[in-house]
Amino acid sequence: MADGKVYVIDRVVTRPGRARDFVDAYLAEYAPGARERGMTLEHMLVSPPIWFDDESNTITVTWSLDDVDAWWRMTWRGRPDPGLGQWWTQVDQLVVERSRSMASAAEDVDGLSDV
Template identity: 75%
Template sequence: MNRSERIGAEVGHPITVSRSRTATTRLSRWPGARMKSGDGVHSLSSMADTATVYVIDRVVTKPGQARVFVDRYLAEYAPGARSRGMTLERVLVSPPIWFDDRSNTVTVTWSLPDPQAWWQMTWRGRPDPTLGEWWSQISELVEERTRSVAAAADDVDILCEG
């Protein structure tokens, strides 16, 4: 009998076990994985309950342009992002000083409550020509930019099951 077949098994790190009154036990390799209880059966929470998706914009500004970039990003880009369902989590400036003669890296983190919301945001933004136009208009402030999508490590298994 393997670990996934044991009922009520208790296993320490690196596996988190959810107990079940049925013949199956759900496992996660992430200690402390969030569990959801319902109808006497415990299982890993559904992706909609726990799997926040983060969108991270990383922008290296041209020398002396970080403050102007942040102001314009928040005033001009952020309202549209909010209308596409994104929630602004934080704006970080590195190093934490407004340089006049050097570049800064601005890292903006947005969140969406679940993968479905991320897909909805993506499909709203793709046909919108104003997004590309906005980035073109501020090109004099930007040396390089990247966007990545991430989730908390303990949510990755849940996302993969979805």
Template identity: 65%
Template sequence: MTGQIIYVVDRVVLQPGYAKDFVEAYGREYAPTARDRGMTLDRILVSPPIWFEDESNTVTVLWTLPGQAAWWKAAIEGRHDPGLAAWWTKMDYMIVERSRSMAGTVEDVDGLCDV
């Protein structure tokens, strides 16, 4: 099971004009808590790649975790951290919609199914 990576994908559609502020707050306030839960920030993507003032941007954040045990640890710790829910509530006025999904490479899926 070593070497298998689970990707956590956060996708956030922002109210017009808030993408840059959200990305800065996410990096400053959310990312350290995710790192404390064992997550590694891979990249933050902004689409379209311009800071719109009058249109929505979509921010996609890609995190990695080294396998199922690390994913379960991070998920459980996150669910029991009231600060995370409070942070998302604080950011609510910037957000149109948000989602989180998990993925693995096709080469890792069979091994990741072996829980």
């Protein structure tokens, strides 16, 4: 088994003045399902650290999963769920752009690659 945590990083640039609305919706509506899929919320960062009324903020959310197997379980639980795509469509009016990436600690890469 490949050891080491896998991190899922969501980066969202919000529409001007909508960062707080996005954060509230993400935590209330998206996060519970993510937790059910085995994800643990590590950090939610707001950049810059001020709620703008007329500018965009960047929200960076870091989730963790215990290992590659947990990442695969989360992935296969989420892929067939139409509710995830519907949720992102629902909050589209709050978002300018978004991306998701995966990462691990450098010392874990060799072990995680050996699957």
